[in-house]
Amino acid sequence: MERLQVNSKIELERLKYSHAFQVFQAIDTNRDFLETWLPFVQDTETQEDTEAFVRSVISRPTSERDEVFVIWYEGHFAGLIGYKDTDRVNLKTEIGYWLIKRMTGKGIITQATKALVDFAFSNLGMNRIIIRCGVGNDKSAAIPRRLGFSCEGTEREGEKHHNKYIDLEIYSYLKREWKSS
Numbered sequence: 001m002e003r004l005q006v007n008s009k010i011e012l013e014r015l016k017y018s019h020a021f022q023v024f025q026a027i028d029t030n031r032d033f034l035e036t037w038l039p040f041v042q043d044t045e046t047q048e049d050t051e052a053f054v055r056s057v058i059s060r061p062t063s064e065r066d067e068v069f070v071i072w073y074e075g076h077f078a079g080l081i082g083y084k085d086t087d088r089v090n091l092k093t094e095i096g097y098w099l100i101k102r103m104t105g106k107g108i109i110t111q112a113t114k115a116l117v118d119f120a121f122s123n124l125g126m127n128r129i130i131i132r133c134g135v136g137n138d139k140s141a142a143i144p145r146r147l148g149f150s151c152e153g154t155e156r157e158g159e160k161h162h163n164k165y166i167d168l169e170i171y172s173y174l175k176r177e178w179k180s181s
Contacts, residue, residue: 001067001123006115010108012069012081017054019070022077024050026100033101037137039161057082071099071112078103081112083120092128093120097143109143117147117173127175132158135167144171148181 004012015023024047027034035041044050057068068082079099086093095116097109113131120126131149133140145151149171157165 001119004069004115004119006111009074010078010111011072012112012115013072015054015057015068015070015080015082017051017058020051020054021047023054023070023080026077026079030100034098037134037140037161038098039159042162066093069112069116071097071103071108073103073106073108076103078108081109081116083116086126090128091126092130093124093126094130094132095120096131097140104139110146113143114147117178121175121178129173131171132168133171134159134161135169141169141171144173147173148177149173150177 002014006012013019024044027041027044027050031041040053044053057065060066066083066086068080071078071081077100079097081095081097084094084096095113097113099109117129120129129149131144132155133144135154150173152170152172155168155170158168159166
């Protein structure tokens with residue numbers, strides 16, 4: 001899938017090497033906002049760091065690739081969303097996302113996540129989707145709650161962030177729950 005039109009304002013476009021500059025600029029100009037919950041921000045110091053990330057995503061064989069998408073809101077860059085750590089044997093994947101500060105509070109991530117959930121269940125044959133959020137990141141955790149995910153508990157010290165570990169809330173959604181909603 002190259003593009004997914006979520007609604008009249010939101011479009012997802014498969015991440016391309018040509019997006020690296022825009023992604024880096026978004027991270028760099030929103031660094032203080034993003035680094036609170038996103039550990040990769042502190043390691044993204046140059047555009048070359050972002051180019052290396054993009055290359056790592058797009059250079060994998062299609063059959064092994066976790067798709068990452070640029071989020072466009074009314075034609076403007078809003079953030080990234082994508083699948084992560086997909087397990088094709090057990091038919092499960094994780095969704096991760098971030099937005100720049102000025103794009104928050106518009107329902108963008110809720111709608112984009114719903115679109116990726118629907119696509120994963122209906123087109124990719126997934127049975128389980130996971131979302132992990134740092135404990136205390138209430139805005140991020142509101143997304144899976146709003147979409148009907150179940151909170152499974154806390155992954156203690158699940159992510160290294162600024163030389164310490166933070167706990168993660170784990171949310172999951174099953175295909176049978178999606179079908180009945």
